[in-house]
């Protein structure tokens with residue numbers, strides 16, 4: 001939670017109670033005055049108080065702030081169906097958010113101006129953890145699922161670096177992590193979903209049932225439906241993880257080694273980053289091998305042929321859970337320092353391997369320490385063949401690099417934020433020119449034309465799905481696509 005997050009107790013204490021909506025004045029009414037339309041009966045609550053609405057205008061980016069007219073705290077899936085139908089009839093916009101002020105979007109993607117934000121954190125039941133899948137509410141966080149599945153030795157095959165993200169939120173975006181080279185993204189590992197479409201219909205979809213909806217909603221950026229439940233794949237995992245970290249001075253060698261590792265599959269997880277070193281930059285390889293005690297990884301075999309700088313290797317063992325939850329201590333520290341609540345003009349890119357080295361060189365040479373505010377720069381590849389979700393757009397190449405400038409705006413002034421967002425835009429234009437794609441969870445101002453280009457050649461399919469599942473375009477306006 002950010003320092004500005006408001007607890008649910010505070011929200012409910014300050015709640016205003018409305019029973020109707022007046023379509024003429026476009027405002028809530030506390031009585032069924034002339035011309036007003038009754039709100040549907042709810043198991044949860046619709047909050048209109050300033051505190052709740054202000055909380056819903058925040059996200060991790062702390063850059064854009066759009067205040068909704070109300071916040072739905074759903075008590076059931078039925079509430080979401082009812083409010084989507086109501087919103088459609090009354091011409092209100094509606095979007096899901098992981099939690100009020102707890103959305104990890106960085107540019108208002110879950111915010112709504114003229115309408116309703118749904119606080120998904122109340123839908124957080126883990127219904128079933130089975131042999132090879134778990135059936136969970138969309139508001140469940142990956143962290144919670146992992147805690148429920150690990151006692152039986154199971155885990156989702158791919159985890160985001162930070163596991164406090166919501167399952168519904170990452171399935172709407174993509175969900176990438178260091179296991180993606182083997183498993184694809186989280187959207188490639190969801191088996192079935194319950195979705196409330198923009199028509200207000202609750203539909204179960206999977207590869208075998210309502211396939212067009214299944215394909216639209218995964219990485220659909222909230223445009224076609226609200227995911228309310230998901231069956232996510234689980235795989236068996238050993239209880240321990242050995243982490244190998246080593247530095248490279250040579251970017252070319254670093255990227256070559258990463259590509260080799262994702263092809264030969266000797267590690268279970270491969271990531272990397274650009275780090276500050278001796279007044280310049282070095283490149284940090286991170287490889288992880290899972291293991292069962294008694295069958296420890298063979299270090300020299302795992303490291304054979306890698307060209308990292310001698311003397312820079314660090315090896316450490318920990319539990320699988322601690323590895324998956326490795327960012328928790330850092331996040332706690334950043335919260336204590338107040339930096340977690342600073343603006344985060346992030347930039348997340350998918351870069352085709354054929355141009356990656358020169359593009360990364362160019363961007364890094366123009367990116368100062370001050371531009372990053374000590375935020376990390378991620379750089380790691382995956383195999384495009386493992387990614388099968390139609391609306392997750394990636395460059396056309398065998399290997400694709402995730403290249404992320406995870407900036408913190410220091411100082412957190414509007415001028416600095418505006419300048420960093422502008423830098424993102426300039427880099428985005430260069431990225432587009434080399435055939436790269438955005439991982440659209442970040443802070444880049446995009447026009448409709450940019451979105452068309454982003455989804456090309458799937459734009460018509462995207463638009464068609466919008467007409468089919470959200471014909472009145474009420475869902476998730478904060479993405480700025482329609």
Ligand SMILES: Cc1cc2nc3c(=O)[nH]c(=O)nc-3n(C[C@H](O)[C@H](O)[C@H](O)COP(=O)(O)OP(=O)(O)OC[C@H]3O[C@@H](n4cnc5c(N)ncnc54)[C@H](O)[C@@H]3O)c2cc1C
Nearest residue numbers: 098103104105109110160161162166168169175176222227
């Ligand atoms: C610290 C941090 C670490 C991160 N690490 C990773 C990482 O390792 N890998 C990665 O892939 N991403 C990562 N992200 C980005 C993250 O995947 C996105 O922010 C994503 O949007 C999920 O965040 P969220 O669960 O808070 O959802 P939100 O930000 O609340 O929502 C994201 C979008 O999806 C919509 N949405 C939310 N829930 C639903 C739903 N149930 N149905 C339909 N639409 C919905 C929202 O309206 C919004 O448009 C990270 C972000 C942060 C801040």
